[in-house]
Amino acid sequence: MSNPDEKTAIDQFGKGDKYFGVSTLLATMPGLPMIGHGQVEGFAEKYGMEYRRAYRDEAPDGWLIERHEREIFPLFHRRALFAEVTDFLLYDVFDPGGWVNEDIFAYSNRHGDERALVVYHNRFAEAKGWIKMSTGYSVADGGGRKIVQRSLGEGLGLHPDGEWYTLLREHRSGLEFLRRSSDLCRDGLFVELRAYGCQVFMDIREIEDGPSGQFRRLSERLNGAGVASIHAALREMQLEPLHAAVRGLAKGGALARVAEIGSARAASACPAAERVDLGLHGPVTLDVAAAKPRGGAAGRTDDTKAAAPAGRPAAAADADIAAVLDDAQARLLAALRALVDVTNASGDPEAAARHFRSGVEAALRLQAVGPTTVCAGLTDEWSWFALLGRLASEALASVADTTEGADALDELQLGPILAGIFRDFGLDESAAWRLVALIKMLQTLPLPSSVAALPAAGRAPALARALIADESVRPYIRVNIWEGVTWFNRESFAQVLWWMRALDALHVAASGDKPAAASKSLKETAAIVDRLAAAAETAGYQLDKLEDAAGEGKRGSPAS
Numbered sequence: 001m002s003n004p005d006e007k008t009a010i011d012q013f014g015k016g017d018k019y020f021g022v023s024t025l026l027a028t029m030p031g032l033p034m035i036g037h038g039q040v041e042g043f044a045e046k047y048g049m050e051y052r053r054a055y056r057d058e059a060p061d062g063w064l065i066e067r068h069e070r071e072i073f074p075l076f077h078r079r080a081l082f083a084e085v086t087d088f089l090l091y092d093v094f095d096p097g098g099w100v101n102e103d104i105f106a107y108s109n110r111h112g113d114e115r116a117l118v119v120y121h122n123r124f125a126e127a128k129g130w131i132k133m134s135t136g137y138s139v140a141d142g143g144g145r146k147i148v149q150r151s152l153g154e155g156l157g158l159h160p161d162g163e164w165y166t167l168l169r170e171h172r173s174g175l176e177f178l179r180r181s182s183d184l185c186r187d188g189l190f191v192e193l194r195a196y197g198c199q200v201f202m203d204i205r206e207i208e209d210g211p212s213g214q215f216r217r218l219s220e221r222l223n224g225a226g227v228a229s230i231h232a233a234l235r236e237m238q239l240e241p242l243h244a245a246v247r248g249l250a251k252g253g254a255l256a257r258v259a260e261i262g263s264a265r266a267a268s269a270c271p272a273a274e275r276v277d278l279g280l281h282g283p284v285t286l287d288v289a290a291a292k293p294r295g296g297a298a299g300r301t302d303d304t305k306a307a308a309p310a311g312r313p314a315a316a317a318d319a320d321i322a323a324v325l326d327d328a329q330a331r332l333l334a335a336l337r338a339l340v341d342v343t344n345a346s347g348d349p350e351a352a353a354r355h356f357r358s359g360v361e362a363a364l365r366l367q368a369v370g371p372t373t374v375c376a377g378l379t380d381e382w383s384w385f386a387l388l389g390r391l392a393s394e395a396l397a398s399v400a401d402t403t404e405g406a407d408a409l410d411e412l413q414l415g416p417i418l419a420g421i422f423r424d425f426g427l428d429e430s431a432a433w434r435l436v437a438l439i440k441m442l443q444t445l446p447l448p449s450s451v452a453a454l455p456a457a458g459r460a461p462a463l464a465r466a467l468i469a470d471e472s473v474r475p476y477i478r479v480n481i482w483e484g485v486t487w488f489n490r491e492s493f494a495q496v497l498w499w500m501r502a503l504d505a506l507h508v509a510a511s512g513d514k515p516a517a518a519s520k521s522l523k524e525t526a527a528i529v530d531r532l533a534a535a536a537e538t539a540g541y542q543l544d545k546l547e548d549a550a551g552e553g554k555r556g557s558p559a560s
Contacts, residue, residue, distance in 0.1 A: 001026055002036045004048040009039045011046075015064055017196035020071055021120045024198050025105060027075035028082045028118045040068050071172055075200065081111045089134040089155040093119075093191070096129065104193065106131045108155040115156050115204040117168070121193035132188030153185025156204060160185040163209035165219060167230050171200035175226030178219050181206055190224075214238070236413055242342050243417050245335035249392065250421045254327040259384035261321060262364055266378035321364070329357045332392060336399050339412070347399030355398070359391040362510035366502070373526075374505045377498050382435065385425075387502075389418065389439035397443065407472075409440055441472040442499060448528040449504050449521070460531035460550040467496070467532075468543060479543055486543040493536055497529050 001009040001022055013019040026033045037047040042061030045054060075082070087110035092100045103123040109116055121127045134155060136147040153160055164181040179189070191199065209215040218234050227233045236243075249255055336349035363384075366374055377383050397408035409415055415436050422432035446466035451459040467473050477496055478489035504525040508518045532550055539545035 001039065004046070008044055008046055009036055010042055010044045015042060015061070017194075017198070018122075020067065021122065021196045021198040023068075023072050024075065024118065024200060025120055027072055027079075028109075028116070028200065029107070030083055030085045030088050030109070032083075033076070033079075040065060074171070078114075078116075078202070081114045081116050081202070082109050084109070084111065087111075087155070089150060090137075091131045091134050091152065091155075093127075093129040093131055095127070101127055101129050103127065104129065106191075108152070110155075110157065114202075117152075117156065117189070117201040117204070118199075119191050119193065119201075120198045121196060124195040126192075126194055127197075128190070128192040130188045130190055151185060152188050153181065156184070158185055158206060163213075163216070164206050165209060165215040167203075167205050167207065168201040169203040170226065171202055172198065173226065175228065176230045177201075177224070177226050178215065178222055178230055179224075180216075180219060232413075238342055239413055240342075242335065242338045242412065243414070245331075245338040246414060246417050247421065249328075249331045249335060250424070252327060252331070254324055254331055255385070255388055256425070257324045258328060258360060258364075258388060259381040261324070262384045262387075263379050263381045265364065266366075266375045270375045270379055325357055325360060328360065329353050332356050332395060335392075336395060339396060339399055343400060345399050345401045347401070349399055352395040352398045356391050356395040358510060359394075359506070360388065362506055363387055363391075365509045366505055373498070374502045377502060382427075385422070386435060386438050386442065387506075389435075390442040390503075393439055393443055407440055407443070409436070409443075415440075437472075437476055438499075441470075441476045441496075442503065444470055444472050445496070445499060445503065446470060446473075447500055447504050447507075448525040449507060451528070452521075452524060457551070459528050460535065461547050463528060464532060464535065464547040464550040468546065488536075488541055488543050488546075490536070490541055493541070494533070497533055501525055501529050 002012060006012070009019065009022075013022055026035075037043070038045070038058070041058075042064040043056075043058045045056040045058060047054075087108075089108050091106040091108070093104040093106050095101050103121060103125075104127055105118070105120045105122065107118055117131075119131065131152055133152070134150045136149050138145045139148050156166075158164070158166055158181040161182055166179050166181045166184055168177045168179065169175070170177065193199070207215060214234060214237070218230075218237055221237060222233065330353075333349055333353040336347075336352055339345055340347070340349060366378060378387075393409055393414075396412065396414075400408050400412060409418070415433075418436050418439065419429075419432040422435050423429065427435065446463055448459070448463060450466070451462045454462055473496060477492045480487055505522060508521050511518075532546075535546055535549035535552075538549040538552065
């Protein structure tokens with residue numbers, strides 16, 4: 001880009017897109033790239049062999065260095081792909097009027113199975129056009145020479161026919177593009193470039209479409225647009241029927257009515273002074289009636305259905321609840337069947353839907369079985385949505401053939417779908433995703449009942465150890481490091497402890513244990529949770545001290 005007899009690269013090209021466009025050519029053209037003294041640092045002083053010292057006091061430009069590290073240095077790491085001339089081709093770029101745009105550099109190169117295409121517009125203007133045929137170049141022909149041209153498809157080694165699709169990743173943006181190989185061979189590649197715009201397509205590979213034509217359908221769906229991941233876009237297209245069915249869970253008001261009924265029942269059994277704020281509601285409260293115009297749940301049909309008030313027979317209220325549960329079960333069953341259809345899963349949708357319903361029925365009985373602290377948190381409708389989300393996710397996971405150790409919500413790409421449902425119900429973006437994170441955490445949350453077989457003194461430390469190791473719990477309790485110490489959030493940890501108690505109470509309600517056995521189980525859960533709460537205080541909410549603090553306990557503690 002410069003030499004000691006010329007002005008520096010910074011003087012000639014500046015520090016903007018023109019400089020980085022020319023730097024991209026330097027890094028990707030055949031031959032040996034050479035970088036001038038101080039070029040990466042942004043030094044503007046001319047340097048020559050006769051100079052004994054620098055005359056300017058220049059500091060390295062951090063922004064310029066960072067952009068080099070992001071855009072240019074990765075290309076130098078791939079020099080084997082660009083260095084040779086055997087498969088190098090320079091292309092003409094024809095604008096829509098059919099003229100060659102001499103301001104656009106376009107060339108391809110290959111190294112083994114690796115392929116790359118570089119395009120740079122060396123002018124302060126916008127440009128667009130087709131890359132189709134190479135410029136002519138001389139080859140040996142018997143005893144003489146001849147001029148030949150090759151198409152872009154030939155230069156990249158693509159299949160000119162058949163159901164082959166080409167995937168291209170653009171280096172600077174990170175976006176991936178999908179094109180039909182036969183179209184690239186016949187018509188070339190259409191590019192649009194801003195002033196001094198540059199694109200480097202690498203990781204170019206071909207995939208043959210199968211009988212289902214999924215790459216054809218994805219190509220039509222994208223219509224030339226780039227995406228962060230072609231694989232993710234393909235998976236999203238495949239899962240679309242499931243996503244539509246999951247959105248259907250929120251339509252008709254079934255789940256919203258369950259949340260409304262459950263929170264009303266808990267409120268009737270719990271004094272207002274004892275109610276617990278689980279931090280789920282965000283800046284607004286759930287309004288089922290208001291959700292309907294935005295595509296959410298239907299409005300309230302009759303608020304008196306929530307808790308069988310005086311003058312309304314309990315049997316009638318129970319019939320109303322049964323109808324709501326029938327609707328919720330039917331909608332979940334539709335989602336489970338869609339899951340089987342799109343993933344060829346081998347689970348039993350009917351059994352999973354029945355298990356979901358039994359879990360909801362047990363949750364509605366919690367205020368009669370669970371301790372007051374559990375009912376106090378269930379007065380919030382958002383806690384019911386988290387509980388219902390956990391039960392639905394459990395049903396989906398039981399049917400889906402997910403990768404071992406993978407989270408069903410992540411593998412089925414349901415996080416954005418659930419977040420969209422919660423936004424429709426009134427949560428802001430941050431609160432919606434926090435509720436999704438809570439549902440994911442509840443699927444794997446270690447519970448006091450899981451350590452019940454251990455000696456009493458070892459239960460709280462074992463549960464603390466399991467909590468610390470759980471990858472979904474750590475972000476939820478906001479684990480962070482400050483000045484070398486690992487801390488966790490007091491309020492978030494209190495919410496996790498409440499959910500431990502609530503989920504164990506849910507298991508007791510679902511098991512149908514006799515009152516004496518149920519009471520014993522719930523007391524053991526309460527003792528372990530209380531020990532963990534005290535241990536967190538003792539540890540000063542330092543994560544590394546939690547397990548030891550849980551083992552020390554307090555004199556007179558029920559778990560001692």
